[in-house]
Amino acid sequence: MYRPPAFREDDFKAQLALIEAHPLGLLISQGANGIIADPIPFLLYPEEGEHGVLRCHVAKANPQWQALTERPEALVIFQGVDHYVSPAWYPSKAEHGKVVPTWNYEIVEARGKAVVFHDAAWLLANVTALSDLQESRRPKPWAVGDAPDDFIASQLKGIVGIEVPIDTLVGKVKASQNRPAADRQGVAAGLAELGDARARAMLDLVKSRGGA
Numbered sequence: 001m002y003r004p005p006a007f008r009e010d011d012f013k014a015q016l017a018l019i020e021a022h023p024l025g026l027l028i029s030q031g032a033n034g035i036i037a038d039p040i041p042f043l044l045y046p047e048e049g050e051h052g053v054l055r056c057h058v059a060k061a062n063p064q065w066q067a068l069t070e071r072p073e074a075l076v077i078f079q080g081v082d083h084y085v086s087p088a089w090y091p092s093k094a095e096h097g098k099v100v101p102t103w104n105y106e107i108v109e110a111r112g113k114a115v116v117f118h119d120a121a122w123l124l125a126n127v128t129a130l131s132d133l134q135e136s137r138r139p140k141p142w143a144v145g146d147a148p149d150d151f152i153a154s155q156l157k158g159i160v161g162i163e164v165p166i167d168t169l170v171g172k173v174k175a176s177q178n179r180p181a182a183d184r185q186g187v188a189a190g191l192a193e194l195g196d197a198r199a200r201a202m203l204d205l206v207k208s209r210g211g212a
Contacts, residue, residue: 001107001109001170001172003170003172004178006177006178007172007173007174007177007178008171008172009106009108009171009172009173010171011171012051012169014171015108015169015171016044016046016052016169018078018080018106018107018108018171019042019044019054019078019108019110020044021080022078022079022080023041023042023043023044023078024039024040024041024042024078025039025040025041025042025054025056025076025077025078025110026038026039026040026076026077026078026079027039027040027056027058027064027074027075027076027162028074028075028076028077029064029067029068029071029073029074029075029114030067030071030073031063031064031066031067031071032067032070036063036064036067038058038062038064040056040057040058040162041056041130042054042055042056042076042078043055043056043126043129043130043133048165049165049166050165050166050167051165051166051167051168051169052166052169053163053164053165053166054076054110054112054163054164054166055126055129055161055162055163055164056126056161056162057123057126057127057159057160057161057162058159058160058162059158059159059160060157060158060159060160061158062160064162065116065160065162068114068116068162069116072113072114072115073111073113073114074111074112074113074114074162074164075109075110075111076109076110076111076164077107077108077109077110078107078108078109078110079105079106079107080105080106080107080108080205081105081106081198081201081202081204081205082103082104082105082106082202083103083104083105083191083198083199083201083202084101084103085101085102085103085104085176085187085190086101086190087099087100087101088190089183089186089187089189089190090179090182090183090186090187091182091183091186092180092182092183102174103174104174104175104176104187104202104205104206105172105173105174106171106172106173106174106175106205107171107172107173108169108170108171108172109168109169109170109171110164110166110168110169111166111167111168111169111170112164112165112166112167112168113164113165113167114162114163114164115162115163115164115165116160116161116162117160117161117162117163118160118161119161120153120156120157122161123156123159123160123161124144124152124156126161127144127156127159128143128144131143131144173205173209175202175205175206175208175209176206176209177209177210181210184206184210187206188203188206188207191203191206
């Protein structure tokens with residue numbers, strides 16, 4: 001990933017926080033017929049391994065797990081908030097007009113060698129943990145145990161587990177840090193004027209990087 005110095009995010013805790021806040025990762029591997037990419041919800045175990053461990057499952061019909069069995073090198077991309085940035089928000093537009101549109105975003109790349117699991121106990125633990133985490137936000141959470149045991153057992157036969165011990169994490173945050181102070185404040189004002197949830201999320205990120 002191309003990372004100009006202004007946009008580097010090397011804070012390990014911040015990288016892990018982005019993964020936990022945006023767990024739908026893009027799992028990428030090299031298959032026999034080319035590159036395979038699938039959006040997959042992941043669970044992060046930050047205390048395991050040197051840099052943490054990622055776990056997920058895919059459908060048994062998905063060729064991704066077979067590709068990772070043969071070539072275990074995996075890349076997982078997690079993207080946080082993003083937003084278009086209009087050059088009209090820059091005060092420098094009125095000064096010289098030498099401005100162009102851009103896009104702000106935050107992203108983390110995780111790389112490691114994947115391990116594939118078919119064990120029913122591993123799979124049950126993974127789907128239970130994933131469900132429990134997401135359902136915990138609901139007032140009346142659903143649980144895997146709410147479904148009949150034989151039904152769950154049949155569902156487990158249709159999936160394959162994947163674990164990626166993280167070898168490297170690379171982060172990037174592009175939040176107008178490279179612009180003059182007045183332009184950063186203009187971006188913040190433009191986002192605030194839009195006012196929708198996506199704009200507010202980016203506004204918070206821009207402010208955290210000294211944008212207002």
